[in-house]
Amino acid sequence: xxxxxxxxxxxxxxxxxxxxxxxxxxxxxxxxxxxxxxxxxxxxxxxxxxxxxxxxxxxxxxxxxxxxxxxxxxxxxxxxxxxxxxxxxxxxxxxxxxxxxxxxxxxxxxxxxxxxxxxxxxxxxxxxxxxxxxxxxxxxxxxxxxxxxxxxxx
Numbered sequence: 001x002x003x004x005x006x007x008x009x010x011x012x013x014x015x016x017x018x019x020x021x022x023x024x025x026x027x028x029x030x031x032x033x034x035x036x037x038x039x040x041x042x043x044x045x046x047x048x049x050x051x052x053x054x055x056x057x058x059x060x061x062x063x064x065x066x067x068x069x070x071x072x073x074x075x076x077x078x079x080x081x082x083x084x085x086x087x088x089x090x091x092x093x094x095x096x097x098x099x100x101x102x103x104x105x106x107x108x109x110x111x112x113x114x115x116x117x118x119x120x121x122x123x124x125x126x127x128x129x130x131x132x133x134x135x136x137x138x139x140x141x142x143x144x145x146x147x148x149x150x151x152x153x154x
Contacts, residue, residue: 005036012036014045018052030056050127060127064135074127081125081133089119 084102
């Protein structure tokens with residue numbers, strides 16, 4: 001890495017650079033990448049660590065079955081998800097609802113529970129959730145295309 005950055009290049013390609021790093025070394029490496037981009041270097045980074053992509057990337061491309069299935073900002077990709085998962089307890093039973101309007105659901109829950117909702121948890125979709133949805137959709141589309149090809153050849 002030192003040889004790659006010593007000449008202050010305009011462009012650097014990094015392929016899975018933090019694989020095998022412990023969490024502290026990984027964060028230090030992230031700071032190095034951030035300092036490079038702050039100085040004007042363009043970094044093309046491949047990674048399977050979606051938290052790393054979320055933290056470092058201005059734009060993320062997701063590949064599945066050899067095709068680019070999404071290209072957007074991290075926030076733009078997260079907006080593709082179906083909604084937040086809200087979990088709570090009511091009358092001794094656990095309830096879960098996925099909604100695009102979690103604030104409205106929370107307002108209703110707060111009104112029913114006099115301000116405190118037992119077991120309340122709100123989880124917004126992560127890039128990993130979006131990735132899994134996208135590659136699942138891509139795999140299903142590839143399977144359908146293969147089936148259609150097989151029928152045409154029959």
